[in-house]
Amino acid sequence: MLGFYLKRLAAGLMMLIALSIMVFVLLRLAPGDPIDAYLNPLAPLSQVEMDALRQRLGLDQPWPVQYLAWLRAALGGDLGYSIDRAGVRVLPLLMERTGPTLLLMLTGLAMAIVLGIAAGVVGAVKRNSAIDVGLGVLAFLVISTPAFLKALLGLYVFAVVLRWAPSGGMLTPGAPFSLTDLLAHLTLPASLLALVYSALFMRYMRSSMIEVLNQDYLRTARAKGVGEFAVIVRHALRNAILPVITLIGSTIGIAIGGAIFIESVFDWPGMGLLMVKAVETRDYPVIMGATLLIGVGVILVNLLTDLAYAVVDPRIQVS
Structure with a gap:
């Protein structure tokens, strides 16, 4: 098992390097000059001053040299300074x-896991019933509706019309923490973040x-007199949940994209909102650093998913 996890960790590191190279190249291929992000439009610089700034930032070097300089600093824990x-x-x-x-994502995913697994079990036990059909239609509508x-819609209905929840932010400005x-x-x-993932988990x-x-x-358990609830929970659920564990692990990366929409709409002060503003202001160091941090999180979650497989089903052996 230790050898397997070391191999997965090494593969994850290679994926991180490939991801950082891809993002680095895409940022350099984006329209405009990277130096524009460092300039104040109200205080224009001469060409000589721009050339000096470009040299100081290392932007006059070839792309491979720039990337290796960033990678060397990143490995030392230095992701640079924000431009914005x-x-x-x-x-x-x-x-x-x-x-x-993390608070938003983990809360949303926890809600999605509980609701999705419970609804999936009910749908399977009550197969082809009105409850099963209703849950299936609801899941289809949720999955087919774009995240934004x-x-x-959730913001308008529950915050504006019904006034059941605040319209944005993480805390009430000026109020003491509670x-x-x-x-x-x-x-x-x-809850909105949990909707689509609970539908996926349910299916x-x-x-x-x-x-x-x-x-x-x-059938043997029932013949021996085991109650139906015990048959479902103790015997069927533990074996049926294995594919869902894989889906949960792979959903983490997708949930980050969903969190970006949610944080932007609700002005939630998280990583998603930060990345949106970094893209708007061409804040390259923040974009590169956020991508690296998210990649590390996704790889760690995949490793934990493999570990959860072995915990749920001890029969699984890794060769």
Whole structure:
């Protein structure tokens, strides 16, 4: 097992390097000159001053040299300084925004896992019933609706029309911190983030559960007098949940994209909102640093998914 995880970790590191190269090249291929992000339009510089600034920033060097310089500094924990926020280091800025994003994502995914698995089990047990059909139609509608549209509709209905939740932010400005205030701001964006993933988990769980419910060992358990609830929860659920674990692990990366929409609509002070503003201001160091940090998170989640497989089903062996 240790050898397997070391191999996966090495592969993850190679993927991180490939990802950083791709983002670096795409940023350089974007329209405009990277030096424009460093200039103040109200205080134009002469060509000599621009050339001196380009040389000081290393932008006069070939792309491979620029990338290797960034990679060497990144390996040492230095992601540079933000362009949009003068004098602010990128790494502390990302760490400051990671907490709110993790809070939003983990809350949304936890809600999605509980709702999705429960709805999938109910749909499989009540197969082809009105409940199963209703859940299937609801899941189809949720999955087919774009993330930004769900966010805007949720904001309008629950925050503007019904006034059940705040319209944005993480805390009420000027008010002392309280857990109640935090939960009031968190509930709506986390619920909207959970919608699409709970529908995905439900469909996978239902399909897997139907397959498991037809297995011979469950008929044997029932014949021995085991109650139906124990048959479903103790025997069927543990085997049916394995494909869903894989889906949960692969969903983390997708959830980051969903969080970007949610954070932008609700002005949630997390990584997604930071990346949107970094793209608008061409803040290259923040974009590169955020991409690297997100990549590390996705790789760690995939490793934890493999570990969860072995915990849920001890029969699984890694050769």
